[in-house]
Amino acid sequence: MGQIHILPLLEIKAETRAQLLEAIEQQVQWPAAIEALEFDPRFAYDQIRGQYHSSQILLGLHSKLNRPQDKIIAIVPFDLYIPILTYVFGEAQLDGPAAVVSLFRLRPEFYGLPPVPARVVERLIKESIHELGHTFGLRHCPQPECVLHASTYVEEIDLKSHTFCPDCSALLQAAQAKRRTAAPAG
Amino acid sequence: MSAISILIVDDEESVRHSLFNWFREDGYEVGIAKDAYEALAALERSHWDIMLLDIRMPGMDGMELQRRMREVNKEIIIIIMTAYASVDTAVSSLKEGAYDYIVKPFNPDDLSHMIRNAAEQLNLRHENIELKQSLQQVALSDEIIGESPQIRRVMELVQTVAQSDSTVVIRGESGTGKELIARAIHTHSERRYHPIIAVNCGALAESLLESELFGHEKGAFTGAQMRRKGKFEMADKGTLFLDEIGNISQKMQMELLRVLESRQFTRVGGNQTIHVDIRLICATNKNLEMAVADGSFREDLYYRINVFTIGLPPLRERKSDIPLLAYHFINKYNQSMNKSIKDISPQAMDLLIRHQWPGNVRELENAIERAMVVGKPPAIQPHDLPFQLAEEVPERLESSDSLAEMEKHHIALILRKANWNISRSARILGIDRVTLYNKIKKYQLKE
Numbered sequence A: 001m002g003q004i005h006i007l008p009l010l011e012i013k014a015e016t017r018a019q020l021l022e023a024i025e026q027q028v029q030w031p032a033a034i035e036a037l038e039f040d041p042r043f044a045y046d047q048i049r050g051q052y053h054s055s056q057i058l059l060g061l062h063s064k065l066n067r068p069q070d071k072i073i074a075i076v077p078f079d080l081y082i083p084i085l086t087y088v089f090g091e092a093q094l095d096g097p098a099a100v101v102s103l104f105r106l107r108p109e110f111y112g113l114p115p116v117p118a119r120v121v122e123r124l125i126k127e128s129i130h131e132l133g134h135t136f137g138l139r140h141c142p143q144p145e146c147v148l149h150a151s152t153y154v155e156e157i158d159l160k161s162h163t164f165c166p167d168c169s170a171l172l173q174a175a176q177a178k179r180r181t182a183a184p185a186g
Numbered sequence B: 001m002s003a004i005s006i007l008i009v010d011d012e013e014s015v016r017h018s019l020f021n022w023f024r025e026d027g028y029e030v031g032i033a034k035d036a037y038e039a040l041a042a043l044e045r046s047h048w049d050i051m052l053l054d055i056r057m058p059g060m061d062g063m064e065l066q067r068r069m070r071e072v073n074k075e076i077i078i079i080i081m082t083a084y085a086s087v088d089t090a091v092s093s094l095k096e097g098a099y100d101y102i103v104k105p106f107n108p109d110d111l112s113h114m115i116r117n118a119a120e121q122l123n124l125r126h127e128n129i130e131l132k133q134s135l136q137q138v139a140l141s142d143e144i145i146g147e148s149p150q151i152r153r154v155m156e157l158v159q160t161v162a163q164s165d166s167t168v169v170i171r172g173e174s175g176t177g178k179e180l181i182a183r184a185i186h187t188h189s190e191r192r193y194h195p196i197i198a199v200n201c202g203a204l205a206e207s208l209l210e211s212e213l214f215g216h217e218k219g220a221f222t223g224a225q226m227r228r229k230g231k232f233e234m235a236d237k238g239t240l241f242l243d244e245i246g247n248i249s250q251k252m253q254m255e256l257l258r259v260l261e262s263r264q265f266t267r268v269g270g271n272q273t274i275h276v277d278i279r280l281i282c283a284t285n286k287n288l289e290m291a292v293a294d295g296s297f298r299e300d301l302y303y304r305i306n307v308f309t310i311g312l313p314p315l316r317e318r319k320s321d322i323p324l325l326a327y328h329f330i331n332k333y334n335q336s337m338n339k340s341i342k343d344i345s346p347q348a349m350d351l352l353i354r355h356q357w358p359g360n361v362r363e364l365e366n367a368i369e370r371a372m373v374v375g376k377p378p379a380i381q382p383h384d385l386p387f388q389l390a391e392e393v394p395e396r397l398e399s400s401d402s403l404a405e406m407e408k409h410h411i412a413l414i415l416r417k418a419n420w421n422i423s424r425s426a427r428i429l430g431i432d433r434v435t436l437y438n439k440i441k442k443y444q445l446k447e
Helices: A013-028 A055-062 A117-135 A152-159 A166-182 B013-025 B037-047 B062-070 B086-093 B110-144 B148-161 B177-186 B206-214 B250-262 B287-294 B299-305 B317-339 B346-354 B360-374 B403-417 B421-427 B433-442
Strands: A004-008 A033-036 A050-055 A071-076 A091-093 A099-104 B005-007 B028-033 B050-054 B077-082 B099-104 B166-172 B196-200 B239-241 B265-267 B273-277 B278-286 B309-311
Touching: A004 A013, A013 A033, A013 A117, A013 B278, A050 A055, A055 A071, A055 A091, A055 A099, A055 B005, A055 B403, A071 A117, A071 B099, A091 A117, A091 B278, A099 A117, A099 B028, A117 B196, B005 B013, B005 B037, B013 B110, B013 B433, B028 B278, B037 B062, B050 B062, B050 B110, B062 B077, B062 B086, B077 B086, B077 B110, B086 B099, B148 B309, B177 B273, B177 B278, B196 B206, B206 B250, B250 B265, B250 B299, B287 B299, B287 B403, B287 B421, B317 B346, B317 B360, B346 B360, B403 B433, B421 B433
Parallel strands: A004 A033, A004 A071, A071 A099, B005 B028, B005 B050, B050 B077, B077 B099, B166 B278, B166 B309, B196 B239, B239 B278
Antiparallel strands: A091 A099, B265 B273
8 A cells, every 4th residue: 555745845833743644644535745856846947937847846756656556645834836727726736646735825924914823724635635636636626615526726625625525535445455455465 | 418528728826726726626627738630639628618718828829729729619608808998809709709707816705706607608508508408309399290100211311401501402292392392401400599480382383483482672563562582581591382283383482593503693673682591391292303394493493492302292191190280289279279079089080091091181180170179078970070981992903903003004104304314314203224225125115
């Protein structure tokens, strides 16, 4: 069975780390661990845009993995983009191993609002579970309360829950069962 | 509805790749093309609902591709992607029929909204098509009733001619449903979302008919207190149905011919030329060939309108449809009269079948309506019908009623009316000249 490697590229409080780990393990139903792997994302920085190219970060993260059944998700403090979009909250390789989530636009301060640390943690948990769902091959869900519902503005993240709807849960379990069967013994 | 398909056309690999992933996560079917040629090939291979098209590409640019796309697939929703906030380019692409444009790089929320709106439009479009189709079926199934080979043949002709813009002449006895057929042609045609305007030419005096057809200006004649559009104008882009065309005066025939040839006219009392785009359907219960032969109907107008003819069989020639029609009218009047007569007794049905129906379907409908008023549930009885069996006893037959005698008299009549012009007579009779000569010889007809 594989493992989810959670890789924060910033200082995160112990309490938040515990919350994030617990939520991921409970919702994604896959063993997870917070790790401190060596990863320098500067290669993905675009000087003109002042943002990091998230697809390139995913390729970099992918190269860090040794086992095909493992997943890796990076939590980054900086703003992410893909070439055609002005920004993304995060990105994942659909049915692949790597995902990334940015805290940059999850903080109320970005929108000129006073800080609300608890809300940022909630948003981080939802976006992390969302992106990890994609790595198991799940697509966006039309159910507004499902964690896999697409969010293109930050309030949309607040509207959905951090859990999968019954349909997405079933799809996730099916995808994981398939991976367990395919995984080499030992 | 199946998943919406999106084709991304952009020469930049990174754009194609990131949009491909973005839409795939959203559950869309996604395709990519790096230039216009790949896009056209993709369009030939499969159906695409939405195309995201980069305006600036090497080779054939997005504008040119958009024009070509429209020739292949008119329904595709095209969203233009441009790296330049150029109003000119955006306006040009919208003029060419693009759904919207978006400036690179996109705000993900804007892109998401645009695609959702486009998907909504697609859904509405499909819903609209389905509704129109069901409406069309309802309209037809409600109005044209019959399963006899004769009526099936008529419906086949309706389907065939509806696809064209040809003028149609519907011929049939009074009450056979000529207007229903005209409406069926209109309903099946490309013009169905525009009006069908019906004019009964036989019911109006010449002066009234002229103003009815062409409209009039204020003060054109006494009583013309305001400008009024005529039926030709009202039927613009739709269908004009002229019933009883065989009854119009020589002057109106000339006017009509002029309008049909030029597709333009002026209102009565006016001098402004009005252009119209109409499809003409005429109906008559007269023998137009005879009318041409005796000079009461202009030959040039006859040829102008007689492009496609649909002959409606009288009810007595499709008696197998009588039960179906009768039950249809029973249902109709049960609803409108709030009655519960569900059946026709075998004796009453026997009467209905044996009656000769000179007034055709209209007479049958009237007979059923009357029976529904006077009759009692559960079934219509013979005494509820407005005719009795005695009336049905055929008149004594004469030896002169033989087909050969009828043919001889008819050929003689046409030859006389056409001043023994063999070509014209043969044309009117619908036979070739050699056959006509043979018939003349056979029946020993002489000038």
